[in-house]
Amino acid sequence: MHFKLIYxxxxxxxxxxxxxxxxxxxxxxxxxxxxxxxxxxxxxxVNVVIENFDAEYVRKIDHLVKNDGRLIIVGTEFLTKNxxxxxxxxxxxxxxxxxxxxxxxxxxxxxxxxYASAIWHFSxxxxxxxxxxxxxxVLYFPxxxxxxxxxxxxxxxxxxxxxxxxxxxxxxxRTTIINELKERGFYVESVHALTAPFHRNDLIxxxxxxxxxxxxxxxxxxxxxxxxxxxxxESLLVSEQTDIRxxxxxxxxxxxGNFIDYCVEEYEKGNYNERAKALSIGYQSAxxxxxxxQRIIEGSGL
Numbered sequence: 001m002h003f004k005l006i007y008x009x010x011x012x013x014x015x016x017x018x019x020x021x022x023x024x025x026x027x028x029x030x031x032x033x034x035x036x037x038x039x040x041x042x043x044x045x046v047n048v049v050i051e052n053f054d055a056e057y058v059r060k061i062d063h064l065v066k067n068d069g070r071l072i073i074v075g076t077e078f079l080t081k082n083x084x085x086x087x088x089x090x091x092x093x094x095x096x097x098x099x100x101x102x103x104x105x106x107x108x109x110x111x112x113x114x115y116a117s118a119i120w121h122f123s124x125x126x127x128x129x130x131x132x133x134x135x136x137x138v139l140y141f142p143x144x145x146x147x148x149x150x151x152x153x154x155x156x157x158x159x160x161x162x163x164x165x166x167x168x169x170x171x172x173x174r175t176t177i178i179n180e181l182k183e184r185g186f187y188v189e190s191v192h193a194l195t196a197p198f199h200r201n202d203l204i205x206x207x208x209x210x211x212x213x214x215x216x217x218x219x220x221x222x223x224x225x226x227x228x229x230x231x232x233x234e235s236l237l238v239s240e241q242t243d244i245r246x247x248x249x250x251x252x253x254x255x256x257g258n259f260i261d262y263c264v265e266e267y268e269k270g271n272y273n274e275r276a277k278a279l280s281i282g283y284q285s286a287x288x289x290x291x292x293x294q295r296i297i298e299g300s301g302l
Contacts, residue, residue, distance in 0.1 A: 001302060003028055003035040004042040006049045009057050014039075015194050017050050019229060020074070020122075024048060026146035031293040043067035046302060048120075050074040053108040065115045072300060073112060074141070075121040078221070079129040082106070118300035122224055125244055139296045143228035143248060144287035152201045152233040157208070157272050164188045164263065165207035167200055168226070174213045180260050186267070204235050208272045209263065212239035212252070222246035231283045236276040238266055251283040 005021045007014035014021075021037055028035040041047050041064045051073055053061075061071060080086040084102040113119070118137040121127045130138040154160075163186040166178060170192070181188045189203055204210060212226050220243035227248050230237040238253045245254075255262035269275070 001033045001297070002045055003033055004045045004047050005035055005037045006039070006041055006047050007037065008039040008041070009049060009052050012194055015197070018197060020050060020076075020225065022149060023143065023146060023228065024074070024141070026149050027141075027144075027289045027293045030146055030290055031297065033297075041069065043069040046070045046072060046117075048072045048074060051076055051109055051112075052105070053112050054104075055108060055111075058108055058111045061112050061115050070302075071112070071116045072302075073109070073116045073119050075119050075126065075130060075138075077102075077105075078123070078126050079106075079133060082133075084109075117302065120296060120300075123221065124247065125221065137299055137301065139299045141296060142287070142289070142292055143224045144289040144292055145232065145284040146289050149232050150234070151197075152204045152235060154205050154234065154273055154276075157270065160206050160208045160272065162187060162189050162203065162207040163267060164209050164211055165203055166190045166211040166213055167195060167203070168193045168213070169215070171215050173216050177211075177213055177259065181263060184260065184264065201233075204230075204233060208236070209267055210235050210237045211263070212237055214240050214242060220244050222249055224248065227252050230276075231280050234273070234276045234280045236266075236272045236279075238263055248283060248287055251279045251286070253279075 005025055007017055007021060010017050025035040025037065041060055043064055047064060047069055049071065065071060077084040083099070083106045086099065086102065113134060113136060116136055118139060119130055119134065120139050120141040121130060122141055122143065124140045127138050127140045164181055166174065178188050178190050189207070191200065191203065210230055212223055222239070222242050222244060224246045227237065227246060231248065231251055236253070238255060239249070240259055241255055253266055
């Protein structure tokens with residue numbers, strides 16, 4: 001089967017969805033399919049589009065389907081109270097609190113769903129909420145091991161010059177943790193989620209420990225995408241504890257007790273590359289993508 005992975009509905013040249021598309025592309029090709037990355041929708045093919053629609057893009061989808069195109073929507077957000085991301089967290093502020101934005105985005109998503117063959121979602125927890133609200137198939141797309149994805153070549157432990165690294169959206173909660181580590185005397189780098197990939201990968205190669213931080217203190221969800229990226233790139237990742245645990249999380253370092261103290265303990269153990277590689281090998285052995293892709297394709301009616 002010939003798939004087209006479409007990024008034209010994402011701003012900043014698709015940087016924020018690049019790794020996601022490379023995972024999907026690698027997974028589909030592992031199962032013997034052809035997967036091309038394109039900017040615009042492609043009639044005559046199965047188009048895989050990561051959710052982020054406005055009314056104009058829904059009209060483009062209508063044109064696609066009328067011209068022998070098929071649509072798979074990849075879900076990334078959490079469905080809450082008939083909208084996306086309607087959380088009641090008490091601390092911090094960010095785009096997560098823009099209820100008007102999320103409501104409009106959710107309504108456009110519903111309009112697009114009428115054209116879709118299936119929804120693929122990267123969270124097994126979110127999958128059940130989507131199933132309860134939609135009449136089309138919803139498939140869990142896991143972050144399991146795919147070959148040929150690794151992008152980071154690490155420096156030796158002795159040459160690594162960043163103690164802790166966080167890459168992602170800034171929130172007040174995350175900034176507080178980063179500052180606490182700095183106050184302990186560590187060199188901490190923190191860069192935006194839209195940092196150029198070549199820069200981000202260089203930072204990871206230089207970092208002794210990378211961080212997975214919750215958006216807010218009450219945030220219950222793990223970050224499978226961050227777990228995947230660091231596991232497959234043999235990067236040592238320390239994660240905060242969340243109420244919900246991811247299927248691949250056993251191969252990351254999940255903090256117990258005080259998070260800052262846990263980070264310090266893991267830092268003092270050293271052997272960063274050796275420990276990261278051992279965790280990556282365990283992950284690769286435990287989670288193969290091939291059978292999962294076959295399940296997803298069949299369940300999508302393709």
